[in-house]
C-alpha cells in the first residue's frame with residue numbers, strides 16, 4: 001500500500017471533498033481581497049453618500065465571506081486529516097500485528113511514522129491545496145486588472161524567491177543534521193536516565209554526563225545556525241521586496257504620465273496589494289513540494305495478509321505434532337536443520353540445550369508464531385496456529401487492567417473458577433483482599449517475577465488446550481513453588497513440551513517425560 005494522493009481521496013467521503021473544494025476556492029481570495037477592495041478607493045472620489053454606503057456593505061460581505069471560507073477550509077481540512085490519521089494508525093496496528101513485528105517497530109510505526117506522515121504529508125497536501133488554489137486565484141485576478149502591469153509586478157515579486165532558492169539546500173542540510181544530532185542526543189539522554197542504576201553503581205556519572213551534555217550542545221549549535229540562516233534569508237528577502245514594489249511603481253508612473261496601456265492609479269494600488277500574494281503562494285507551493293519527498297519511503301507500507309480477526313478453529317481434540325524436514329534459519333544463521341519427528345498426542349517432552357541453542361525457537365514453531373524456513377509442520381493435520389496450544393513464555397507480559405481481566409482476556413469465567421485457579425498456583429492469598437479486582441500496572445512491575453509467572457500459568461490452566469508449551473517457566477520460582485506448579489501442569493493427558501534448565505527428574509520420571517537435547521542443529525532423543 002502506498003499512502004499517496006489517490007489513497008487520500010479514496011479514504012475521504014465525497015461530501016467532505018466537495019466542501020473542501022468550495023472553501024478552497026472561496027478562501028483563495030484572501031491574498032487579493034485587500035487589492036480588490038482598497039483598489040477601488042481612487043474611484044470613490046466624488047461618489048454620493050448612498051454609493052459609499054453600498055460600497056461599505058459590499059466590502060463587509062466580501063471580507064466576512066472570505067475569512068469565513070478560510071476558517072471553514074481549515075476545519076474541513078482538519079476533519080479530513082483526522083480521518084486519514086485514524087485510518088493510517090488502524091492499518092498500522094493491524095499490519096504490525098499480522099506481520100508479528102516486535103513491539104519497538106510496531107510502536108515506532110504508529111507513533112513516529114504516523115506523526116511524520118501526518119505532519120509532513122497530510123498537512124503538506126492540505127498546504128499545497130490551499131496555497132495552490134490561492135496562487136491560481138490571485139494570478140487570474142492580477143492578470144485581469146492589467147495584463148502588462150500584472151506581469152511586471154509578478155516578475156519583480158519573483159525576485160524575493162531568489163534568497164530562498166539559494167538558501168534552501170543549506171537550510172535542508174542543517175535541518176537534517178539537526179534531526180540526526182537530536183536523535184543522538186535523545187539516545188544519550190535515554191542512557192543517562194534508564195541506566196541510572198549502573199551509572200551510579202560504577203560511578204560513571206562524569207563520562208555519561210559529558211556525553212549527553214556534548215550532544216545537547218552540538219544539536220543546539222546546529223539549531224542556532226539554522227535559525228540565524230533563516231533570518232538572513234528573510235533579510236535578503238525584505239530587501240528584494242522593497243525593489244519589487246518600487247520598480248513596478250516607477251514603470252507604472254511612467255505609463256500613467258504617458259497615458260499608455262490603460263494603467264491607472266487604482267490599478268497600481270490593486271496590484272501593489274495583490275502581486276505579492278501570487279509570489280507568496282507560489283513560494284509556499286514550492287516549499288510544500290520539497291517536503292513531500294521527505295516522506296516517500298515511510299509512506300510505502302508493506303501490507304500483510306489481514307486475517308487477524310478470523311477465528312482460529314481447532315478441529316482435532318487430540319492432535320499429534322508432525323515435523324517434516326523442518327529447517328529454520330535467522331538470515332544465514334542456521335538454528336535447526338532437517339527436523340523429522342512425529343509426536344503422538346499426550347507425549348511429554350523435556351527440551352534441553354545450552355542458552356541460544358533454539359529451545360524457545362522450537363516452541364514458537366509449534367505454537368504457530370514462527371514459520372520454518374523450509375519443510376512443513378502439521379498439528380492434527382492442520383497448519384500450526386496459536387489457538388491449538390498454550391505457550392507460557394520466559395518473560396510473560398501482563399496487560400493493563402485487573403487480575404481478572406488478565407485471566408479472562410475477554411472470555412467469561414465465573415469468579416469461583418478464577419479464584420480456584422489462583423489458589424492452585426498459590427496466588428489466592430498473596431495478592432491482597434480482593435485479588436480478582438487488583439489492578440496491574442505492567443510497566444511498574446508491581447508483581448514479583450514469580451507472581452507474574454504464576455498468574456500466566458493460572459491463565460493457561462483455565463483454558464482447555466491439547467498442547468502445553470512451557471518455556472523456562474520456573475526460572476523465577478523457588479523450588480517448592482516450582483514443584484507444586486509442575487505437578488499441577490504435568491497431571492494432564494495433554495501433550496507437553498517443556499524447555500527448562502532446572503529440572504526435577506523425579507517429577508519428569510513420574511510423568512513419563514522423554515528427554516530431547518539440541519545438538520548441532522538437530523534434536524537428539526536421550527529417552
Ligand SMILES: Nc1ncnc2c1ncn2[C@@H]1O[C@H](COP(=O)(O)OP(=O)(O)OP(=O)(O)O)[C@@H](O)[C@H]1O
Nearest residue numbers: 330331335353354355356357358359360361362394
Ligand atoms: N528474531 C530473531 N532474529 C535473529 N536471531 C534470533 C531471533 N530470535 C532468536 N534468535 C537467535 O536464535 C538462537 C536461538 O534462540 P532461542 O531463543 O531459541 O534460544 P534458547 O535456546 O531459547 O536460549 P535461552 O536458553 O537463552 O532462552 C539464538 O542464537 C538467538 O540469538
Ligand SMILES: [Mg+2]
Nearest residue numbers: 359360394471
Ligand atoms: Mg529461550
